[in-house]
Amino acid sequence: MPQHGTPLVLPLRVPQRPPHLPQCHDPASCKGPSLASDSAFSICPEFWFSDGNIILIAGGCGFRVHRGQLERHSEVFGNMFSFPCPDGVQEDRVMLYDAPADVYYFLKALYDGVAIDRHFPSDFAFLAAILRLSHKYFATTHRRQCLSLLSRDYPLTLAEWDRREHSVTDPSGRYLPRDHIASPILVINLARELALDTLLPAAFYDLSRYGPSKTAAGTAAPPALFLDAYITAGSEPPAPAVPIVVQNGARITLADDDLILLLAGREHGQTWLAHFLDRAVGSRTPAAACANARDGSRSCRDSFFFLLLNTRRAVGGIAVGRDADPLFTLRQMGEMLHRTDFSDGARAYGLPMCCFCKADFMLAIARAREEVWRAIPGWFGLTSEGNGNAGEGGANPGTAGV
Numbered sequence: 001m002p003q004h005g006t007p008l009v010l011p012l013r014v015p016q017r018p019p020h021l022p023q024c025h026d027p028a029s030c031k032g033p034s035l036a037s038d039s040a041f042s043i044c045p046e047f048w049f050s051d052g053n054i055i056l057i058a059g060g061c062g063f064r065v066h067r068g069q070l071e072r073h074s075e076v077f078g079n080m081f082s083f084p085c086p087d088g089v090q091e092d093r094v095m096l097y098d099a100p101a102d103v104y105y106f107l108k109a110l111y112d113g114v115a116i117d118r119h120f121p122s123d124f125a126f127l128a129a130i131l132r133l134s135h136k137y138f139a140t141t142h143r144r145q146c147l148s149l150l151s152r153d154y155p156l157t158l159a160e161w162d163r164r165e166h167s168v169t170d171p172s173g174r175y176l177p178r179d180h181i182a183s184p185i186l187v188i189n190l191a192r193e194l195a196l197d198t199l200l201p202a203a204f205y206d207l208s209r210y211g212p213s214k215t216a217a218g219t220a221a222p223p224a225l226f227l228d229a230y231i232t233a234g235s236e237p238p239a240p241a242v243p244i245v246v247q248n249g250a251r252i253t254l255a256d257d258d259l260i261l262l263l264a265g266r267e268h269g270q271t272w273l274a275h276f277l278d279r280a281v282g283s284r285t286p287a288a289a290c291a292n293a294r295d296g297s298r299s300c301r302d303s304f305f306f307l308l309l310n311t312r313r314a315v316g317g318i319a320v321g322r323d324a325d326p327l328f329t330l331r332q333m334g335e336m337l338h339r340t341d342f343s344d345g346a347r348a349y350g351l352p353m354c355c356f357c358k359a360d361f362m363l364a365i366a367r368a369r370e371e372v373w374r375a376i377p378g379w380f381g382l383t384s385e386g387n388g389n390a391g392e393g394g395a396n397p398g399t400a401g402v
């Protein structure tokens, strides 16, 4: 029986620089499983079943699990076990060229399921590992589950994006995405690593809303995984485990190319909004049926001017942590039409805009938000038309938005 030894601290694998095409930077990690020759390893006690019949060895850590469980969930393992073992190779051992932490999380998902609800920041390493290995070993059910979870927070539709934004805004209006949603830096890097392109537009847009210096500084690495590991057979006498610890204060950043794409996309968004404000608000013509037409629609024109000044003053939501967020800014403009708490120091009031101009403008905002959503992949160089182009919708608002 294994004895308690020095705990082995295993690092979470920090994503290497993502390529723009799916490729592997670490040839060893891309290798498939192979039958292992005799070698020393430590035991992961959580996955060291007394009735296990196959030992997976990854990075010097051993997991004794059940062959049938692997075969049931993974096409790659199923195929591997269907062939006879070559002479001279221990048939109960398989060498994996993956990070031990990834294998641990993958096994946890195979045995316990993908139990993640609304705690992405702390569970991101778990989810990333499952995605990484379910992709590599063709565990399609787990891969689909993880992708579904990520797509919930980094969706493909504007309606889903709005739902996400609403879900991380508390009743007092505080916007707290990082309490529930993993950093877009982690998501972009993972998406690049595994070619999960559908996640990229929302993740780039999400990240672009923050200040460039904050973005360039990166995000904290997920916490290190601590596995209680026991020294086991295979080495005589047992060698002491050497802790491997994630460097304190480690941060994960975007690749240089992605940072440039991100900043360029942010500039496209800001330019788009500036044009929209000039064209669709500052120079807006009152509705054809304007109820204030008798006096030249003065109060409606004044209201649009008020909207213009207030939106520019708010700098696209910088006061609430969403700098450079055209979707938020547009929504906020729509909400201003219905507010009655503006103050001139003596009284509270609402905008004196007629209902026809309001309806007209609300429709313009809805169309503009759809236009922004369609333009996002192009702003961030994620379309096939080429990097850095403004893409559909361009940097300037199209006619649909006004």
Ligand SMILES: [Zn+2]
Binding pocket: 286, 287, 290, 291, 292, 297, 300, 353, 354, 355, 356, 357, 358
């Ligand atoms: Zn009017």
